[in-house]
Amino acid sequence: MSPSNTAIAIRDVSKVYQIYSRPEDRLKQALFRHRRRYFREFWALRGVSFDIERGSTVGIVGHNGSGKSTLLQIICRTLRPSAGLVEVNGRVSALLELGSGFNPDFSGRENVYLNSAILGLDRAETDRLFDEIAAFADIGPHLDQPTKTYSTGMVMRLAFAVAISVNPDILVVDEALAVGDEAFQRRCMARIEAIKKKGATILFVSHSANQIVELCDRAILLDHGELLYDGPPRRAINFYHRLLYTPADRRGPFRDALLAARRGEAALPDETAAARSQAAEAEADAALEEHYNPGLVPKSTTVYETRGARILDVQVTTQEGRRVNVLVSGRRYTIRYRVKVESDVWGVAVGTRIKTITGVELGGATTQHTDRMLDHIEAGTVLNVTHSFECRLMEGTYFLNTGISAVIDGERQWLNRLVDVAMFMVMPAPGRCSNGPVDFLFDSRAQPVALG
Template sequence: MQADGPAIVVDDLTKVFPIFKRPTDRLLQMLSMGRKRYYQTFVALNRVSMTIGRGETVGIVGRNGSGKSTLLQIIAGLLQPTGGQVSVSGRAAALLELGAGFNPEFSGRENIYLNASILGLSQAEIDARYDDIVAFSGLGEFIDRPVVTYSSGMYVRLAFSIAASVDPDILIVDEALAVGDEGFQRKCLARIEALKERGTTILFVSHAMGMITQLCDRAVLMDRGEVLVAGEPKLVASNYYRLTHAPADDRERVRAEILTAAAAEQDDQPEIRSGLDENLQSQSRVEYESLGARIVDPRIETVNGQRVNQLSRGRMYRVRYGVAVEQDCRQVRFATLFKTKTGVELAGRATHRLHDSMLDLEAGERLELTFDFPCSFLPGTYFINVGINGLVDGERKSLHRILDAVMFQVLPDADTSMVGLLDIGIIPSVDHHPATAQRPPAGE
């Protein structure tokens, strides 16, 4: 079952590649032990941030070398970022480099079992879906031949058929569909539409603006590792055409105009970035007596460690607090609880519920507790309780507890369609059935 909150959160992501002019420079770099640099750097991604909601279809566009594929590879877990963080919630299936995840010496049949198991399917699940995978791929008798003999189009047929068959929560596609023939592309588009209707989150790169405007709820234009503009697909597509068709000597001006227009549009929107208001302090804080351990400095932080108390819906945050152990404690558990300002308990979490996995702590130890959470709260004011319990003389007791330890606000945003306290990902739809019955003649 999927958790609440966004499907993908990209926060301040940076990726830098070393570029060696000669193969010997790579060896010299290893031998220098970092004392001298024999390479130049290429910044593929420069502080990219974005949040993709559950069930949303987002297209990434841009010129070759703009960082699109690098971004998708990091989200898919194939590359590690140089800086920043990515959070992916749910089972993801990725169709990236041609034939990635395939063993070229294995047959198509064997690669179905290999690739589908990598994507998380059991043997029984693969058996049940095998015939549908083969039928969708249209490979027929080629399914028992080594994939090293396949054409690029056959690679894509098999790869997409497997990726779409696992019922992923998130489907990531990088331009691979451009390799297939027109008939297979139509089949893929129909399957993508079906996945969208089931609530699958879809993220893909394409140079086909028709596909972007047809399928996407939102699009992102990247250039030189940066996000130039994000928003309505047709607007992003028009800016993509402006940038790619601009003469080389005029491209800088066009790029600057796109950035300026995007910044101006952002300035017109309500400010919803995370922040810290020093005046936002809990006046109802109640701290209980310590019985062997003490909670230190409870707070909320961003994933980059910035202390905040003004949050934006849809972003990832952390509840953090230190613990100073004052005397030996056995089978210790740590917890946090979110409440409304009227005391309604919304959600909470504790560590280690099984006795054999609880911690035994010694006097003098110090710990740091972290509870990651997506901000699914609707705009308003909320409080956080924090607590520790453990065995005291064989009886489980509270070792330290602070009520209303942290006060925070969720800032308003442009979406006014939701009501209540939590965004649980409700997706409305309307089945419109026009009236077909004829009205009786007047007077009857």
């Protein structure tokens, strides 16, 4: 590839941070710099190298903490690398953090001009683009209010509208599309497609496999600051999911195999003759067996006030009763929990709901309006509740809501309700090609018909 056709060149880039256990250790380090170390090193990036061709769209995938955002900040020159060289050719428009560059005391209108100036536009250019920016953000009269009064979604709308209106040579987007309603996300995707058709280079970070596959020409997989794979998006997503869902004791060898292939010391794990054999396929299936990850704990749990009952120990199990929170699409599971009833109640119903990471409710189950509703429960009773289901969800992260209700003073009321009480991940099932969060098990065919 000729240098004139290179939009971004990354050469052996590393970023290391000094982590101090106590504030006073910083002073000690300054005083005794060459005699003792009072910090530990954290490598956010280590020896990353790649080129991005002009006009290409490249996705970056990896788990949280893999180095994606650090890499983008270095490319955008808001962060300096500890080692290595970075060459960026062209005007960069970046959407790294919501509202970065916004003054909270300025109005939205004033921040449009401030952000445009940061991106290299003069006053006349911003005047010409202002109506387009305002129309895309679509925040109405709030445009003349201080941005500190904005919701997160409104800030995102305005920041994105400015970033994509400067006709960048290079557009950098870091998970910005995770915020906003469906209509706005669709407008954003359409605008990114339009920018792509104009020949701009796009660097795109997303946890959405569909977005990476649909938008990108290639994808880069980062893990613990190291580049493991650079190639076709579908294969990058496949390796990412295998790293994400494989049990911890099997993750290391797979990661080492990817690194060895990256260094040219071996073939990719799925390209060797052994990987194509039935024995290797069986081993791969075993590696993706459902399991329990103790670190998969929601941080958004909400417990509503109890009124005579408490829901305890919500979990997902296999049909054999083994606790899991990493599931395989297409298999059956059971949501289980106990309810301790603390007072006499009548007309008791229990239920559960499954929702996406963005809060969209996909469905659930309840014993209300069925013959399984309980007429009367005495104080001191413990209920064992089960909801069995076939997992038709596609790969992704999901949350559970649970609740118990009863008829009090002639009205149905909650006795206890837990929101985001548990979370689970779903691994992709081999041979499935559905899009979206749910696999409806369509039988899709295309058959030629003879003419005449």
